[in-house]
Amino acid sequence: xxxxxxxxxxxxxxxxxxxxxxxxxxxxxxxxxxxxxxxxxxxxxxxxxxxxxxxxxxxxxxxxxxxxxxxxxxxxxxxxxxxxxxxxxxxxxxxxxxxxxxxxxxxxxxxxxxxxxxxxxxxxxxxxxxxxxxxxxxxxxxxxxxxxxxxxxxxxxxxxxxxxxxxxxxxxxxxxxxxxxxxxxxxxxxxxxxxxxxxxxxxxxxxxxxxxxxxxxxxxxxxxxxxxxxxxxxxxxxxxxxxxxxxxxxxxxxxxxxxxxxxxxxxxxxxxxxxxxxxxxxxxxxxxxxxxxxxxxxxxxxxxxxxxxxxxxxxxxxxxxxxxxxxxxxx
Amino acid sequence: xxxxxxxxxxxxxxxxxxxxxxxxxxxxxxxxxxxxxxxxxxxxxxxxxxxxxxxxxxxxxxxxxxxxxxxxxxxxxxxxxxxxxxxxxxxxxxxxxxxxxxxxxxxxxxxxxxxxxxxxxxxxxxxxxxxxxxxxxxxxxxxxxxxxxxxxxxxxxxxxxxxxxxxxxxxxxxxxxxxxxxxxxxxxxxxxxxxxxxxxxxxxxxxxxxxxxxxxxxxxxxxxxxxxxxxxxxxxxxxxxxxxxxxxxxxxxxxxxxxxxxxxxxxxxxxxxxxxxxxxxxxxxxxxxxxxxxxxxxxxxxxxxxxxxxxxxxxxxxxxxxxxxxxxxxxxxxxxxxxxxxxxxxxxxxxxxxxxxxxxxxxxxxxxxxxxxxxxxxxxxxxxxxxxxxxxxxxxxxxxxxxxxxxxxxxxxxxxxxxxxxxxxxxxxxxxxxxxxxxxxxxxxxxxxxxxxxxxxxxxxxxxxxxxxxx
Numbered sequence: 118x119x120x121x122x123x124x125x126x127x128x129x130x131x132x133x134x135x136x137x138x139x140x141x142x143x144x145x146x147x148x149x150x151x152x153x154x155x156x157x158x159x160x161x162x163x164x165x166x167x168x169x170x171x172x173x174x175x176x177x178x179x180x181x182x183x184x185x186x187x188x189x190x191x192x193x194x195x196x197x198x199x200x201x202x203x204x205x206x207x208x209x210x211x212x213x214x215x216x217x218x219x220x221x222x223x224x225x226x227x228x229x230x231x232x233x234x235x236x237x238x239x240x241x242x243x244x245x246x247x248x249x250x251x252x253x254x255x256x257x258x259x260x261x262x263x264x265x266x267x268x269x270x271x272x273x274x275x276x277x278x279x280x281x282x283x284x285x286x287x288x289x290x291x292x293x294x295x296x297x298x299x300x301x302x303x304x305x306x307x308x309x310x311x312x313x314x315x316x317x318x319x320x321x322x323x324x325x326x327x328x329x330x331x332x333x334x335x336x337x338x339x340x341x342x343x344x345x346x347x348x349x350x351x352x353x354x355x356x357x358x359x360x361x362x363x364x365x366x367x368x369x370x371x372x373x374x375x376x377x378x379x380x381x382x383x384x385x386x387x388x389x390x391x392x393x394x395x396x397x398x399x400x401x402x403x404x405x406x407x408x409x410x411x412x413x414x415x416x417x418x419x420x421x422x423x424x425x426x427x428x429x430x431x432x433x434x435x436x437x438x439x440x441x442x443x444x445x446x447x448x
Numbered sequence: 449x450x451x452x453x454x455x456x457x458x459x460x461x462x463x464x465x466x467x468x469x470x471x472x473x474x475x476x477x478x479x480x481x482x483x484x485x486x487x488x489x490x491x492x493x494x495x496x497x498x499x500x501x502x503x504x505x506x507x508x509x510x511x512x513x514x515x516x517x518x519x520x521x522x523x524x525x526x527x528x529x530x531x532x533x534x535x536x537x538x539x540x541x542x543x544x545x546x547x548x549x550x551x552x553x554x555x556x557x558x559x560x561x562x563x564x565x566x567x568x569x570x571x572x573x574x575x576x577x578x579x580x581x582x583x584x585x586x587x588x589x590x591x592x593x594x595x596x597x598x599x600x601x602x603x604x605x606x607x608x609x610x611x612x613x614x615x616x617x618x619x620x621x622x623x624x625x626x627x628x629x630x631x632x633x634x635x636x637x638x639x640x641x642x643x644x645x646x647x648x649x650x651x652x653x654x655x656x657x658x659x660x661x662x663x664x665x666x667x668x669x670x671x672x673x674x675x676x677x678x679x680x681x682x683x684x685x686x687x688x689x690x691x692x693x694x695x696x697x698x699x700x701x702x703x704x705x706x707x708x709x710x711x712x713x714x715x716x717x718x719x720x721x722x723x724x725x726x727x728x729x730x731x732x733x734x735x736x737x738x739x740x741x742x743x744x745x746x747x748x749x750x751x752x753x754x755x756x757x758x759x760x761x762x763x764x765x766x767x768x769x770x771x772x773x774x775x776x777x778x779x780x781x782x783x784x785x786x787x788x789x790x791x792x793x794x795x796x797x798x799x800x801x802x803x804x805x806x807x808x809x810x811x812x813x814x815x816x817x818x819x820x821x822x823x824x825x826x827x828x829x830x831x832x833x834x835x836x837x838x839x840x841x842x843x844x845x846x847x848x849x850x851x852x853x854x855x856x857x858x859x860x861x862x863x864x865x866x867x868x869x870x871x872x873x874x875x876x877x878x879x880x881x882x883x884x885x886x887x888x889x890x891x892x893x894x895x896x897x898x899x900x901x902x903x904x905x906x907x908x909x910x911x912x913x914x915x916x917x918x919x
Contacts, residue, residue: 124615124623128624128628132701136632143649144641147714173509174510180787196712204644205644207651213788248501345862
């Protein structure tokens with residue numbers, strides 16, 4: 118009997134101590150982490166949306182953690198300790214089959230886009246393998262007063278009637294819109310290891326420098342770079358063919374600002390976004406987000422030049438210095 | 449110290465044996481049904497990666513099926529199978545009888561109740577937080593804890609009634625694993641320290657321990673019994689086995705945070721996790737070389753016996769898969785592989801390669817000894833080769849694909865490019881998965897033959913060398 122007590126009891130005691138040290142104690146300590154500046158609790162609707170997110174397992178394909186690595190830069194600034202205070206259950210995730218959503222509210226602020234994408238992701242991203250969540254919508258004969266139907270492209274719209282989101286879909290989209298990273302103040306860096314963040318930064322900067330060289334005025338613009346950046350930043354709304362989605366996102370094909378030899382307007386829109394302005398005489402419900410924080414001058418110039426040279430457009434190309442000049446105006 | 453389990457003669461015949469046989473068979477049959485269900489769901493998920501519109505509606509959406517697949521595999525199939533095998537090994541290696549068959553039956557009912565309730569809850573969208581392997585609502589996880597507690601009690605009481613003074617190593621692993629998992633489950637369910645970042649650290653601890661302190665110890669314990677029995681020779685080094693037991697116990701609980709490298713978890717917690725992930729090579733290489741050295745010179749026995757082949761694959765995967773796990777924990781490699789499908793390949797190489805293959809080896813080796821009925825050589829061969837080839841395709845495709853995915857991200861390509869690049873590999877994963885699922889149907893047929901078939905008693909001529917010497 119003694120041997121049994123020793124083996125079963127002894128090993129369990131050792132295990133309990135380790136579980137306490139590595140599971141419970143860090144849990145207790147880290148649960149006390151105060152919210153970072155600008156990190157707010159969710160509203161009732163957003164929190165309902167978070168429940169919809171959890172119930173349908175969105176977290177199995179979408180992470181909510183931005184690592185201080187070059188690969189994660191497109192998703193926002195590195196996550197900081199204070200970001201998670203109101204995130205229970207935590208949704209950091211373990212797989213990134215789809216993009217990270219930490220900062221999706223800032224990266225894709227258009228509710229219209231989110232509704233179309235949720236109804237059928239392939240309506241806006243043809244290569245997407247995300248399931249359709251059309252069961253979070255209703256198809257009705259006519260939209261009730263005050264409700265706007267989802268402006269689906271014809272190929273994805275039901276034959277009859279209009280599509281309106283259910284309350285659950287509205288809550289989910291409200292939650293996604295709430296996912297915005299407040300700016301970091303000073304030395305607050307993820308993981309308490311600024312060195313790693315710096316290192317990752319320098320990797321990214323190195324590649325940016327290379328592309329700067331490639332986009333130098335005397336060599337014309339780098340078409341491949343422009344196309345890649347357009348796919349990553351613009352195609353979700355304006356689509357790969359530049360035609361946008363009628364009624365939802367304006368076309369860049371034949372667009373006045375894009376074809377204007379004076380590129381001021383074009384550059385300004387890319388840097389600072391656009392809202393409450395008619396494009397080609399049409400009013401759009403969605404605002405275009407600003408890209409001044411995410412794109413370098415050279416990157417913005419590459420995108421602008423790609424747009425000016427594609428789909429039959431013939432605007433005069435711009436150089437990074439022009440973008441820099443427009444950027445300076447805003448300050 | 450008792451080192452030679454093979455010489456201990458089980459009591460044959462009598463009510464005790466019949467009762468043990470019916471408990472053992474019931475656990476295996478129940479586990480087999482969960483295997484078919486869980487991997488059937490897995491196959492649907494794999495198909496959805498190529499055909500996202502397949503299976504529309506809330507009930508068949510990917511995000512609900514995914515936790516159903518993992519939890520049913522873990523807590524339905526693997527847990528029930530390993531407990532069933534654990535009972536048999538404990539009783540036989542202690543030369544005693546099962547303490548209470550009624551407790552074993554109660555445990556089986558509780559395990560199934562939890563797994564059924566958990567599956568239904570997840571499909572209805574009652575997910576406790578998308579937290580890996582603890583998605584079931586908390587009260588359902590308490591049913592699972594009750595099943596574990598009943599099992600631990602029954603196992604301890606059985607081993608306490610052993611005929612010799614010593615406790616064979618298998619029982620250390622089986623009893624230890626069951627008791628530790630009670631702690632894991634309680635740590636995972638208690639709410640007081642699970643807010644925000646605190647919960648992230650608990651998730652790291654939980655998701656790794658639930659795998660490595662539950663399935664691995666029970667599977668290893670079973671190998672320590674089955675391998676000497678099949679080969680009819682003692683384990684190469686009993687002391688090495690004891691050494692691996694204690695090092696595994698001390699190193700493993702510390703490595704969970706390697707699931708959250710580069711996250712805002714404290715840097716020291718991440719670094720300690722990496723250090724001990726490397727230290728895990730000690731018990732892994734110690735344990736697997738112990739098994740391989742036990743098999744040394746017995747190649748002819750191994751290739752002739754499918755139970756041994758299954759266990760051999762399990763041991764090789766233990767060596768390769770766990771070493772790969774150490775590599776993945778290094779920051780430089782994690783930068784490429786983390787969050788990609790490489791992780792999915794790794795989890796299948798380990799969970800399927802180590803645990804499931806070992807379970808099958810154990811079932812084919814031990815169930816005929818209990819029931820007196822064996823599966824056909826052809827049936828086992830078909831199962832073995834389909835499962836092995838399927839696993840190979842599955843792991844290879846997702847490992848290559850996952851690496852490409854990670855490099856795409858590092859090269860700053862648009863995210864959607866990584867989705868496009870994965871398409872081929874998702875398809876091949878589905879091909880591997882389909883083979884694996886087909887092999888499970890053959891396994892179910894084999895189990896049916898071993899439990900209810902007309903196979904008759906294991907005849908001297910047909911039986912494995914080990915079977916006839918000890919049974």
